[in-house]
Amino acid sequence: MAKAKNGDTVKVHYTGKFEDGTVFDSTDGREPAQFTLGSGQLIQGFEKALIGMNVGESKTADVSQDEAYGPRNEQMKQVVDRSQLPPDLDPQVGLQLQVNNPDGQPVIVTIDNVSDSDVTLDANHPLAGKDLSFDIELVEIV
Numbered sequence: 001m002a003k004a005k006n007g008d009t010v011k012v013h014y015t016g017k018f019e020d021g022t023v024f025d026s027t028d029g030r031e032p033a034q035f036t037l038g039s040g041q042l043i044q045g046f047e048k049a050l051i052g053m054n055v056g057e058s059k060t061a062d063v064s065q066d067e068a069y070g071p072r073n074e075q076m077k078q079v080v081d082r083s084q085l086p087p088d089l090d091p092q093v094g095l096q097l098q099v100n101n102p103d104g105q106p107v108i109v110t111i112d113n114v115s116d117s118d119v120t121l122d123a124n125h126p127l128a129g130k131d132l133s134f135d136i137e138l139v140e141i142v
Contacts, residue, residue, distance in 0.1 A: 003054055010138060014134050046063060060135050061133070075084070
C-alpha cells in the first residue's frame with residue numbers, strides 16, 4: 001500500500017484541539033481537506049504526521065508551537081490611535097480586521113486591547129504560542 005510522501009496530494013479528515021481538549025477546527029461533517037504535501041500549505045508538525053501514513057490510517061499528532069504557528073511575538077503588536085480606525089467601527093477585543101502593511105500587502109490583525117484613546121492590534125496568528133493536537137485520518141492519496 002502506498003504511503004503518503006512529499007509531492008502527494010492527499011485528502012484528510014482531522015480535528016484540531018488545544019491541550020485542554022477544546023476543538024478549534026475540524027472537518028467533521030464536511031468534505032475531507034485536500035493538501036499537497038511539501039508545498040507549504042500545512043504547518044510543519046501536521047505535515048510531518050501525514051508523511052508515511054497509509055490510506056485509511058488514523059493517528060493523533062501532538063504538535064508543539066514551534067512546529068505549528070510559532071511562539072507569540074510581542075513585536076507583532078502595534079498600538080494605534082483610535083482616530084486611525086474607520087469612524088463607524090466599534091472596536092472590541094477579539095475583533096479581526098484586515099489592514100495593509102507598509103508594502104501594501106493585506107494582513108489580518110486581532111484587536112487585543114481597547115482604551116478611550118487607542119487600540120492595540122496583534123498581527124500574530126491566533127494560534128501562535130499554542131501547542132496543538134490533531135486527530136488525523138488519511139482518506140485518500142489523489
